[in-house]
Amino acid sequence: MSSRLLSLDVFRGLTVALMILVNNPGDWGHMYWPLEHATWHGCTPTDLVFPFFLFIVGVSISFSLGNVPGQSSTHGEAVRKILLRGLKLFALGLFLNLFPRFDFSTVRVMGVLQRIACVYVVCSLIFLKMNPRQQVWILLLILVSYFLLLTKIPVPGAGAGNLEPESNLAAWFDRLVLGEAHLWKAVRGVWDPEGVLSTIPAIGNGLSGMLAGYALRRRGNAAKRTVRLAGVGVGLVALGWLWSFWFPLNKSLWTSSYVCFTSGLAMLLLALLYWLIDVRGYRRWARPFEAFGVNAITVFFLSGLVPRILNLFKIGDMGVQTWLFKNGIAPAFTDPYLASLAGALICVGIWWVALAWMYR
Structure with a gap:
C-alpha cells in the first residue's frame, strides 16, 4: 500500500472546496x-464539512505515521514535530481571530484551525502510543463519557440534560474557562461552536479516520478492504441516527450521535473514492480537486x-x-439566492486557479 492515497487528496480537496463555498x-x-448550518439540532450538508475534514486528518495520521509506532527510537522526534505543527496551526487560527484589530482583550480563543490543531495533536499521540484495539476503546470512552456529561451533569441554574444553546454544559464550561469576552462573537459570548469541551468528542472523528486508515493500510484484497470500510460506515450512520433520538445530532455541541453519523458518512464517501480512484483508476475527473487537497x-x-483584507478597503460604505x-x-x-450562489462559486473558482498554478 502506498504511503499516499490519491483518493484521500481528492476527498480533502472536495471538503475544502465545499468549505470555501459555504463560507x-x-x-x-x-x-x-x-x-x-442547521439552526441548532439537525444536520445539513454544510454540517458535514468540518467533521469530514477531521476524519481526513485522522486518515492522514495513519498513513504519515504508519511506521513510527514500531520504531521507538524515533518517537521523541515524532512527538516534537507533532507538537510544533499543532502549535503552528493553533497560532494561525488565533491570528485569523485577531486580524485586523489585534485586540487581545476580546479575541476569540478557539476556532476551526484551533480545533484541527487539538484533534491532530491528540490523535497523533494516541496513534504513537496505542494499537488499533486500544484506539477503539478510547473512541468508545470519549463518546459515552461526553453523552453522560451533557445529559447527567447539572448546569448551575439550568439542571441536567439541558441541550439548549445558552444553558448546556459545554456552553457553561466555555464561559467558565475562557470567559464571555473570548467566545464566538456572533452570539454575544454565550457559547462557542468550536469551544473547549466540545473539542473532546471532535477527537472521535479523528480517531474514526485513523481506524479507517488502518483498515486501508492492511494487506489483502482491495475489494474486501472497500466493502469492510463501507460496512462499518453504514453501521456508524445507523448508530448515529438511532442515538440521535436520545442525544440529537448537533454540530455546535458536537454530540456523540453526530460523531458517529458524520464519521459513518465519511467512511462511505472514502470507500467510494478509494474504489473509483485508487482501485479502478478513474482519476481524470478528480484532478481539479487534487490542488485543493494538497494545499488544504x-x-x-x-x-x-x-476577505478580511479586502473589506478593510471601502468603496462608499461597502x-x-x-x-x-x-x-x-x-x-x-x-434571483438573489442564485446570485449569492454564483458569488460563492466564483470565489471557489478563483482559488482553484491560484492553487492549480501552485500545484502544476
Whole structure:
C-alpha cells in the first residue's frame, strides 16, 4: 500500500472546496438551505464539512505515521514535530481571530484551525502510543463519557440534560474557562461552536479516520478492504441516527450521535473514492480537486484572511468584496439566492486557479 492515497487528496480537496463555498456566499441573507448550518439540532450538508475534514486528518495520521509506532527510537522526534505543527496551526487560527484589530482583550480563543490543531495533536499521540484495539476503546470512552456529561451533569441554574444553546454544559464550561469576552462573537459570548469541551468528542472523528486508515493500510484484497470500510460506515450512520433520538445530532455541541453519523458518512464517501480512484483508476475527473487537497490548510487560511483584507478597503460604505458582489455579480441575476450562489462559486473558482498554478 502506498504511503499516499490519491483518493484521500481528492476527498480533502472536495471538503475544502465545499468549505470555501459555504463560507463565502455573495449574500449571507440569501443562501440555499443545504449551504447553511442547521439552526441548532439537525444536520445539513454544510454540517458535514468540518467533521469530514477531521476524519481526513485522522486518515492522514495513519498513513504519515504508519511506521513510527514500531520504531521507538524515533518517537521523541515524532512527538516534537507533532507538537510544533499543532502549535503552528493553533497560532494561525488565533491570528485569523485577531486580524485586523489585534485586540487581545476580546479575541476569540478557539476556532476551526484551533480545533484541527487539538484533534491532530491528540490523535497523533494516541496513534504513537496505542494499537488499533486500544484506539477503539478510547473512541468508545470519549463518546459515552461526553453523552453522560451533557445529559447527567447539572448546569448551575439550568439542571441536567439541558441541550439548549445558552444553558448546556459545554456552553457553561466555555464561559467558565475562557470567559464571555473570548467566545464566538456572533452570539454575544454565550457559547462557542468550536469551544473547549466540545473539542473532546471532535477527537472521535479523528480517531474514526485513523481506524479507517488502518483498515486501508492492511494487506489483502482491495475489494474486501472497500466493502469492510463501507460496512462499518453504514453501521456508524445507523448508530448515529438511532442515538440521535436520545442525544440529537448537533454540530455546535458536537454530540456523540453526530460523531458517529458524520464519521459513518465519511467512511462511505472514502470507500467510494478509494474504489473509483485508487482501485479502478478513474482519476481524470478528480484532478481539479487534487490542488485543493494538497494545499488544504494554506487555502483555508488564505480564504479566511483575504476577505478580511479586502473589506478593510471601502468603496462608499461597502468593503471591496461586498461592493464587487453588489455591483458586478448580483445585477446579472433576478434571483438573489442564485446570485449569492454564483458569488460563492466564483470565489471557489478563483482559488482553484491560484492553487492549480501552485500545484502544476
